[in-house]
Amino acid sequence: xxxxxxxxxxxxxxxHNMPMVADxxxxxxxxxxxxxxxxAYTSLVRLNPxxxxxxxxxxxxxxxxxxxxxxxxxxxxxxxxLRAERYDVVFDTQGLLKTxxxxxxxxxAGDGRRIGLANATEGSGYEPVxxxxxxxxxPVDRHTHAVTRARLVAACALGYQLxxxxxxxxxxxxxxxxxxxxxxxxxVFFHGTARAAKQWPQAQWIKLGQALAARGxxxxxxxxxxxxxxxxxxxxxxxxxxxxxxxxxxxxAVALVQQARLVIxxxxxxxxxxxxxGQPTVELYCDSPRWxxxxxxxxxxxxxxxxxxxxxxxxxxxxxxxxxx
Numbered sequence: 001x002x003x004x005x006x007x008x009x010x011x012x013x014x015x016h017n018m019p020m021v022a023d024x025x026x027x028x029x030x031x032x033x034x035x036x037x038x039x040a041y042t043s044l045v046r047l048n049p050x051x052x053x054x055x056x057x058x059x060x061x062x063x064x065x066x067x068x069x070x071x072x073x074x075x076x077x078x079x080x081x082l083r084a085e086r087y088d089v090v091f092d093t094q095g096l097l098k099t100x101x102x103x104x105x106x107x108x109a110g111d112g113r114r115i116g117l118a119n120a121t122e123g124s125g126y127e128p129v130x131x132x133x134x135x136x137x138x139p140v141d142r143h144t145h146a147v148t149r150a151r152l153v154a155a156c157a158l159g160y161q162l163x164x165x166x167x168x169x170x171x172x173x174x175x176x177x178x179x180x181x182x183x184x185x186x187x188v189f190f191h192g193t194a195r196a197a198k199q200w201p202q203a204q205w206i207k208l209g210q211a212l213a214a215r216g217x218x219x220x221x222x223x224x225x226x227x228x229x230x231x232x233x234x235x236x237x238x239x240x241x242x243x244x245x246x247x248x249x250x251x252x253a254v255a256l257v258q259q260a261r262l263v264i265x266x267x268x269x270x271x272x273x274x275x276x277x278g279q280p281t282v283e284l285y286c287d288s289p290r291w292x293x294x295x296x297x298x299x300x301x302x303x304x305x306x307x308x309x310x311x312x313x314x315x316x317x318x319x320x321x322x323x324x325x
Contacts, residue, residue, distance in 0.1 A: 001028055004090045004106050005035045006099045011269030014041050015276050016146040019166030020154045021050045027160045043251050047170045055081050083107045092116040093150045100130035115157040146293050165297040168276040172258050173251045180245050186218045190265025192228030197287035198266055204313045209239030211317055275301045280323040286310035
C-alpha cells in the first residue's frame with residue numbers, strides 16, 4: 001500500500017503528525033509512506049525512518065514571487081515529483097484549502113481515496129472548503145489533542161483501533177559536539193514565541209535561571225528572530241553563566257534538545273520536539289489551551305499553566321528540580 005501524507009506546517013504540527021506514521025506501519029508493515037512538507041522541515045521528517053520519500057513544498061516562499069519564471073518552474077517540478085507515484089490513500093491532516101489542493105494534485109491508484117478532516121477542532125485553522133476534495137471526511141471531537149487527531153484520521157480510514165501511547169519514531173540527528181555546546185550538562189530555555197501573549201515574564205525566566213545556575217547548570221538561550229535575540233540577551237544579563245546561542249539551523253536545534261539535561265519552554269515547536277523525544281521537559285502554557293498540545297505520554301514531561309493562567313515561578317522551579325532528581 002502506498003500512502004501520501006500532506007501536512008506541510010508548522011513545526012510543532014509536523015512533529016505531532018509523526019505518530020500517525022508509526023501507527024500505520026504497525027498495522028500495515030509493508031506500507032510505503034511519503035510526506036509533503038514545507039521545505040524548511042524536510043530535515044525533521046527525514047529523522048523518521050518510516051517515511052520513504054519526502055516531497056518538499058515551498059508555499060511560504062512561492063507566495064512572495066508567485067508569477068516569476070523561477071517560481072513557476074519550481075511549482076512545475078513539485079507537481080511532477082508529486083505525481084510520480086499512484087497512491088492508494090492520500091491523507092490531508094491539516095484541513096486547509098491549500099493542503100486539499102495539494103491532495104487533489106496527487107495521483108491515485110484505481111481505487112485510491114483522499115481522506116481528510118470533517119470538522120475543526122477548537123482553535124484549529126481548519127477550512128471547511130477543504131472537504132470538497134475528499135472521498136471520506138473523518139469527524140473528530142472538538143477537544144481532540146493534536147497528536148490524537150491525526151492518529152484518529154488514519155485509524156478510522158484504515159480500519160484499526162488506536163493502541164498505546166504515541167510513537168514519534170524520530171531518530172536522533174548525528175551526534176556532534178558543536179562549538180557552542182558546553183562540556184557539562186545544560187538547561188535550554190525556549191523563551192520565545194511568535195505571539196506575545198504566549199510569553200512568560202522575563203523576570204521569572206531570570207529568577208528561574210539564577211536558581212538553576214546556582215545548582216551548577218548553565219542555561220542556553222536559543223532564538224529565532226531579532227526580537228527573540230534581544231530578549232535572550234536581556235535574560236543572559238541576569239543569569240550567571242547563561243549563553244545566548246548563535247542562530248541555529250533546525251538540525252542543530254534538534255541536537256541542542258537531544259543532548260540537554262533539561263528543556264523548559266513555551267508552547268512552541270522546539271519545546272514539542274523535546275517532548276516528542278521524551279526529554280525531561282517542562283512545558284509552559286500561558287495563553288493557549290494545554291489540552292491541545294501537552295506532552296501527556298511520558299512522566300518525564302511536566303505541563304504547567306493553561307489558557308489565561310500562566311504558571312508561577314515556584315511551580316516551574318519545582319517541576320524543573322523534580323525532573324533533575
